[in-house]
Amino acid sequence: MNNFIKLFAFVCMIFSVSMVNAQASKTATVAPDGLIVLDASTDLASEYVANISRFNFASFQEASTYFDKYISKTAGRGMSFFFDIPNQKMIIYIDAANQGLVPRKASGQVTAAELNFFLNEVHKGRI
Amino acid sequence: MKKLAILFCFFSAGTLFAAGGGGGSIFPIRTSMNGQKPAAYTCDTFKSGAFTGQTGVPLTTGASACPGGACTNPGYFAPYWETYQFKNTLLQPQCITISWTAQTAATCNISFAYTGTGPILLWTPTAAPCYGPPINMGSPGAVCMGTNVRYSLTIPECSPFTVFLANNNGSRNTYDLNIFNDKGDPAAIGCLGAECKKLITIGGTPVPTMTQWGLFIFGLVLLTFASVAIYNFAQRASVKE
Numbered sequence: 264m265n266n267f268i269k270l271f272a273f274v275c276m277i278f279s280v281s282m283v284n285a286q287a288s289k290t291a292t293v294a295p296d297g298l299i300v301l302d303a304s305t306d307l308a309s310e311y312v313a314n315i316s317r318f319n320f321a322s323f324q325e326a327s328t329y330f331d332k333y334i335s336k337t338a339g340r341g342m343s344f345f346f347d348i349p350n351q352k353m354i355i356y357i358d359a360a361n362q363g364l365v366p367r368k369a370s371g372q373v374t375a376a377e378l379n380f381f382l383n384e385v386h387k388g389r390i
Numbered sequence: 391m392k393k394l395a396i397l398f399c400f401f402s403a404g405t406l407f408a409a410g411g412g413g414g415s416i417f418p419i420r421t422s423m424n425g426q427k428p429a430a431y432t433c434d435t436f437k438s439g440a441f442t443g444q445t446g447v448p449l450t451t452g453a454s455a456c457p458g459g460a461c462t463n464p465g466y467f468a469p470y471w472e473t474y475q476f477k478n479t480l481l482q483p484q485c486i487t488i489s490w491t492a493q494t495a496a497t498c499n500i501s502f503a504y505t506g507t508g509p510i511l512l513w514t515p516t517a518a519p520c521y522g523p524p525i526n527m528g529s530p531g532a533v534c535m536g537t538n539v540r541y542s543l544t545i546p547e548c549s550p551f552t553v554f555l556a557n558n559n560g561s562r563n564t565y566d567l568n569i570f571n572d573k574g575d576p577a578a579i580g581c582l583g584a585e586c587k588k589l590i591t592i593g594g595t596p597v598p599t600m601t602q603w604g605l606f607i608f609g610l611v612l613l614t615f616a617s618v619a620i621y622n623f624a625q626r627a628s629v630k631e
Contacts, residue, residue, distance in 0.1 A: 336495065336536055336537075338495070339495070340495060340497060340498075340534070363495075363496070363497030363498040363534050363559065363560050364498075364533070364534055365498075365532055365533055365534060366449070366466040366467065366498055366500050366532060366533070366534055366558040366559070367466065367467045367498070367558055367559045368446065368464040368465055368466055368467070369445070369446040369464065369465030369466070369467060369513055371464065377532060380452070380531060380532060380533065381533050381534075384453060384530065384531065384533050389453050389530065389539065389540065390530070390533055390535070390536045390538065390539050
């Protein structure tokens with residue numbers, strides 16, 4: 264009986280971890296012209312995954328060069344980019360508590376829509 | 391004596407060209423956001439300070455273009471701020487672009503500008519003041535400035551305006567401020583007491599009028615030529631005698 268409880272607890276733990284991971288990662292899209300848009304339909308997540316297969320990058324270097332304007336403008340400011348070339352994915356990590364991309368408001372948390380505005384300004388070359 | 395007169399003429403002409411018809415640019419203005427008036431900002435209207443508590447400043451909804459941006463006011467923090475006041479020295483409205491550049495991106499600094507020299511409107515939980523007509527407001531929108539940001543707004547003829555720079559969170563930065571006109575050239579602006587000028591347009595090309603300094607130096611050159619002519623005339627007269 265004791266072993267059964269332990270096994271049940273272990274299964275629950277694995278299940279909850281996988282649920283947390285599933286919730287933490289949200290979708291981002293990359294337009295044909297390279298504009299990155301985070302899913303703004305729900306609260307800001309710490310991780311977004313975007314499909315970059317349309318660009319058919321052959322190497323990490325190629326992908327990071329293409330997205331360099333975002334990488335250079337966000338370096339050390341709470342947003343970081345990683346590339347999974349075999350799976351043609353881009354993973355965007357966001358440190359909402361320490362981000363320096365959009366200004367802090369006197370009330371309220373940073374939202375995905377606000378970060379999308381920043382990404383759009385970077386894309387247009389205005390920042 | 392003749393050589394001396396010629397040398398003086400060259401010197402006068404050189405001075406005229408160097409003066410550029412009325413004074414050089416004060417830009418770029420480099421600020422370290424440390425409360426000290428930047429050396430290049432020769433006007434006496436530099437202000438700096440700190441806001442504490444739940445106060446904040448407005449920004450525009452998006453990146454502003456001329457005539458100005460729509461204001462939004464969730465109340466952005468500005469624990470350190472500084473302002474610069476200038477004047478459109480043209481006798482016509484001027485679309486200006488305010489450009490901030492830095493070598494490295496700090497965490498979050500913000501900027502906006504508005505026509506006039508009124509006080510900075512502050513957000514409060516019960517009221518959300520915004521700059522509205524007839525005041526034009528400009529900002530890059532709700533973004534931290536990074537290393538390079540620019541926005542535009544229209545300044546009415548011969549009117550003052552205020553440029554605001556603040557630290558929102560994290561470290562402050564060192565920025566260079568430039569202000570351009572809609573052609574990308576340095577804008578015709580000066581300190582609040584500056585004289586306003588009229589642009590005369592001939593065939594679509596703006597021709598600036600001569601300023602007081604330009605007139606003075608031009609007069610000096612004419613006087614030099616006159617002196618040389620009189621001297622030559624006197625020399626010739628004495629030779630004939």
